[in-house]
Each structure stands twice: as structure tokens, then as C-alpha cells.
Amino acid sequence: MKFELPPLPYATTALEPVISSATLEVHHGKHHKAYVDKLNKFIAGTDYEKMELRDIILASKGKDKKVYNNAAQTWNHTFFWNCMVPSGKKMSNGLNGVLTRSFGSIEEFQKKFNAEAADLFGSGWVWLVQDQSGALAIRGLKNANNPMNDNEVPLMVLDVWEHAYYLDYKNERPKFAENFWKIVNWEFVEAELNRSGKSQPELVANLN
Ligand SMILES: [Fe+2]
Known part of the structure; x- marks a missing residue:
């Protein structure tokens, strides 16, 4: 499976002033993207290519450092974006x-x-x-x-x-x-x- 950079769930200006648009642009568009691109590069032609992201994270830990680091960073960033929302959401x-x-x-x-x-x-x-x-x-x-x-x-x-x-x-x-x-x-x-x-x-x- 070729992984893709998921779009941010909001505009890059949406979390200001806590996180600036400049930070989100580089964090998502450069850093997160680089982890996705490297993950695709490192899994090409391996058994990991057929696996879901979560399974790659579990299977590569302690075995394939480059695959693990980039798979986990890909997952972690997507999860992080979803933990935030403009102005926050009230706690039930x-x-x-x-x-x-x-x-x-x-x-x-x-x-x-x-x-x-x-x-x-x-x-x-x-x-x-x-x-x-x-x-x-x-x-x-x-x-x-x-x-x-x-x-x-x-x-x-x-x-x-x-x-x-x-x-x-x-x-x-x-x-x-x-x-x-x-x-x-x-x-x-x-x-x-x-x-x-x-x-x-x-x-x-x-x-x-
Ligand atoms: Fe990050």
C-alpha cells in the first residue's frame, strides 16, 4: 500500500494563535509529508508494502528502525492533528x-x-x-x-x-x-x- 499525506482536518490558520499558520504549514506540509514519503520509500518491495499502517508499526519495532520511525511518525502526526480543533471542544x-x-x-x-x-x-x-x-x-x-x-x-x-x-x-x-x-x-x-x-x-x- 502506498501511503498518502492526509489533509489537515482544518485550515492552516484555524489553530491560531496557539499554533501559527507558518508552523502548521511546515509541520504538516514538510515534516509530516517527509515521514510519509520516506515510509513509502523504505517499504517499497518489502512485505510491509501489503500491511496497514498500524500493523507496520507493530511489526517493525526493534527490527527495521527506518521503517518503524517513519511509520510511527506518520501515524502519530495524523493522530495529533485530530486531537486539536479550532477553539477547542468542550469536555463532556x-x-x-x-x-x-x-x-x-x-x-x-x-x-x-x-x-x-x-x-x-x-x-x-x-x-x-x-x-x-x-x-x-x-x-x-x-x-x-x-x-x-x-x-x-x-x-x-x-x-x-x-x-x-x-x-x-x-x-x-x-x-x-x-x-x-x-x-x-x-x-x-x-x-x-x-x-x-x-x-x-x-x-x-x-x-x-
Ligand atoms: Fe511533529
Whole structure:
């Protein structure tokens, strides 16, 4: 299968002022595109060519570094675009309850997530995941790494590679992480939790 760069789900100006059009243009049009192009190049003529993106990520980890890195970066960026929406989407009472029970309060959850974003050394991604027990957790993963390789379900992600924020925030990654909350698409996060198929009964009950 030849992979294609999916279009952004909104205009490049839509996330301003949190993320500028200049950043989105280069992040999506150059960085994300380069991962897709390299992935196509590296899988050409291999067994990976016949596989879905998710299966490539699972199969290539620890075996084919170039394929893994570009497959995961291709998936991660598409997921990241969908985690955001112009002006943000309101969090439902159900999801609010799930996050509050998991982290103590929404403020605590955001504080913990922001701390992970600030402390992750080098390039990477900060994820909200559902772990193998069904509980929610925050993971800071380096480089291209994706929680699905640890059998965890990705629910939300923030790209903390410098290319995600440097034009707008220079070296101030914590400021970027703080502003991210203004544009989170909570409807998307909730939908991912609902379709994870691993939801704890009590979590699902609170979402309905
Ligand atoms: Fe990125």
C-alpha cells in the first residue's frame, strides 16, 4: 500500500494563535509529508508494502528502525492533528468524571501532563493512554515511539519535537504545552476511549 499525506482536518490558520499558520504549514506540509514519503520509500518491495499502517508499526519495532520511525511518525502526526480543533471542544461531564477519578482533578491531570511535556528530554510525544488494566495514564515517549507498542491505547497526544513549536514559542516548550489545552478536541479523545474496546465498565458507564 502506498501511503498518502492526509489533509489537515482544518485550515492552516484555524489553530491560531496557539499554533501559527507558518508552523502548521511546515509541520504538516514538510515534516509530516517527509515521514510519509520516506515510509513509502523504505517499504517499497518489502512485505510491509501489503500491511496497514498500524500493523507496520507493530511489526517493525526493534527490527527495521527506518521503517518503524517513519511509520510511527506518520501515524502519530495524523493522530495529533485530530486531537486539536479550532477553539477547542468542550469536555463532556462523562469524560470530566473519568479524568477526575483517574488523576484527582482536571487541573492535576493537566499539571502532570504539562510536567511530562517539560521534562521529556529531547524529541518525543506526550500521550494520554489507557493502559493494559484499562486505567488512564500519561506517558512521555521519546522520538517516534507510540504506546500501541506497549499494548496501550493512545487517547490523546502532544507533539513536543522542536519543529512543533519553535517558530511560535522558541525554546518555551512549557508555554506551548499550556496553550495546547485551548485547542484540545475532547470529543475526539472521548471517542477514542469509547472505541478502545478495553474500557473499564465503570469508565464506560461514566461516558454514557
Ligand atoms: Fe511533529
